[in-house]
Amino acid sequence: MSLDKPYTNIPGTTIFDADMARIGYHLNQFCMSLMKAENRERFKADERAYLNEWPMTEEQKLAVLDRDYNRMMDQGGNIYFLAKIFSSDGLSFQHAAATMTGMSQEEYAQMMLNGGRSPQGNRYLGEEKGK
């Protein structure tokens, strides 16, 4: 790789760099379109039809339909863009974040009340089991 990526050894974390941005370009631009109320309405009325208006990959479209944020991120989605999807759904950042951790929203909310996820064991791949 030509681009220096010192951040690839952080567990459970995708850094939105140029390579990810290129993969996710149309997915993210689709997300931006949801900043207009009329687009949100059209999207909600027929999600598949609305997605088909965008030159996204089929995997990206399916990940959106499934509201699978980890898959969207694997395919170049950035969380600040993806926020337009769950905001359109009337859901919170906490809801979306919980779905990405495999926890229920209640478990996740309780973890946050307990002080959040500890950095212990979460800094480097491999020490992941440390916690």
Added chain:
Amino acid sequence: MSLDKPYTNIPGTTIFDADMARIGYHLNQFCMSLMKAENRERFKADERAYLNEWPMTEEQKLAVLDRDYNRMMDQGGNIYFLAKIFSSDGLSFQHAAATMTGMSQEEYAQMMLNGGRSPQGNRYLGEEKGK
């Protein structure tokens, strides 16, 4: 003035700084609109009506209708924006520049063939008569 302007003593020259940009904002944005063929057609069909769609001052509109580029520049127009007007008219930069000097296009073109306007006497206000 809060903004430092070392360039105000250059004769016959308007520097497009923040103050000019603020005065000319809508005039210049109108110019940008002429980058679309359909807007050019609407403008040519009824210039006054098209100009009235823009929150420009009456002086700005009159200067456009008169194709008086010096007046447009006095009112915040920038030459790169204003170029969209004479380009829409099918006229060249040389035509527009000539109109700003008070020469005929022939005289102006001849001056350029002779090596252009000399910097002698044209560097500072006051030495203007030097040449």
Added chain:
Amino acid sequence: MAKITAGVATSHVPAIGAAIDLGKTQEPYWAPLFEGYEFAKQWIAEEKPDVILLVYNDHASAFSMDFVPTFAIGCAEKFEPADEGWGPRPVPTVEGHPRLASHLAQSVIQQDFDLTIVNKMDVDHGLTVPLSLMFGQPDAWPCKVIPIAVNVVLFPPPSGRRCYELGKALRKAVDSFDEDLNVQIWGTGGMSHQLQGPRAGLINQEFDKEFLEKIVNNPEELSRKPHIDYVREAGSEGIELVMWLIMRGALNPEVIEKKRFYHVPASNTAVGHLVLENKE
């Protein structure tokens, strides 16, 4: 002459905005957080700044992938609250200060900062939540605001050091503006948080508390912290903290700390807040 009299740092979590907009500030979950801002609300009512240089990041609201400025300054007359997917926040239009903003742009570009000038943009929760935290719910914001947007969305953001130096350049620029203005600079975003992936929910209290200490009393050293440390230690969105260094760089080397506040959690995030005054 214009003068930077004080700096404010605060998180800008969207859920805080929602709590204010929906009248939930007295609920048990939120009350301790808003309590932490009571000092600042009274303080600023007395300070009465004329203009706030509000450093924040756009969260893919004004800037899509089509256009990603590293540093942008808003020179417009006004900025409307953005529609981030649930309609615009019910907050007043933000009024800019075009003359001062243009002066700042001119001055810092001449100090070798390659700013992008923006004359049209909506402002998202990154800018409006701090205003709500500090001013509550007025019919109109009580002062002018100059948005200074920093890219922390697309890697690489500017380094902490570059941000700190931009703060110093802004300070010089304000000092050379010839109108009497009481100017504050706010740094927003952070503290530790990660909104994405299996590591979402990361909170590093030790990191945050050290950051709060160092940005007050040892910003020179703090400004050399590399990007990777923020991301690894404070979460992928913890990188927003570099923006606090712009605020700090614009203040004196020594400042009076009027308030320090730290709270966990607000939704996914640790919340940090400082009020710093320039010593005379």
Added chain:
Amino acid sequence: MAKITAGVATSHVPAIGAAIDLGKTQEPYWAPLFEGYEFAKQWIAEEKPDVILLVYNDHASAFSMDFVPTFAIGCAEKFEPADEGWGPRPVPTVEGHPRLASHLAQSVIQQDFDLTIVNKMDVDHGLTVPLSLMFGQPDAWPCKVIPIAVNVVLFPPPSGRRCYELGKALRKAVDSFDEDLNVQIWGTGGMSHQLQGPRAGLINQEFDKEFLEKIVNNPEELSRKPHIDYVREAGSEGIELVMWLIMRGALNPEVIEKKRFYHVPASNTAVGHLVLENKE
């Protein structure tokens, strides 16, 4: 590894583009000008660059007053010729090099240049006229092009020194790209010209010739020339010349001058042109 092998400087006058597009290059007015580019056309046919970093200024085509980046880099797959008011020029679509462009952006931002990344823009005569001058009228441009757009429209543009330093940073960035690429950098715009006001038509041959000499053999000194000197001596649009310093900064301190050409007039403008090779 990628390598910057050569630099080209040239004016980018729109009337030159029109002369090419309308088949007027052999007319008496234009023939001496195009004659001056014959060397470069043959030279580049042999050099066969893979990618050109094309430094130019947008003339209020891609960027309106809504958005004015000091330095922007185009990271898109392709860029269409802009419609500047008389329809787009009949020239091929410009193909970018997204991987190298992103690498350059990442690298120079980490060297403290506050670039704006652009993924969608049309390119105007400032970029397409140099391509036409060097490559004629092919069905497709023979190499990739990375647009690097510099603000010289709204005061203040970046200083000559800042431009020169950006060139050096771009050089470092290219050197660290791990694909074998023959890269050229072109600086465009200038020479002396003024398109506006009663002083329109200003041509300062003495200034231009000194500039041509110094940018080859004494760029360090030339890079310290202040903005006001360009405007006063070389006309309000003569400031475009600062972009040549980005090209020069990306080359070795000493270069081989393969071609120097100077001609007056092209429409309102003095035309300057250089071909410089990096010494091994």
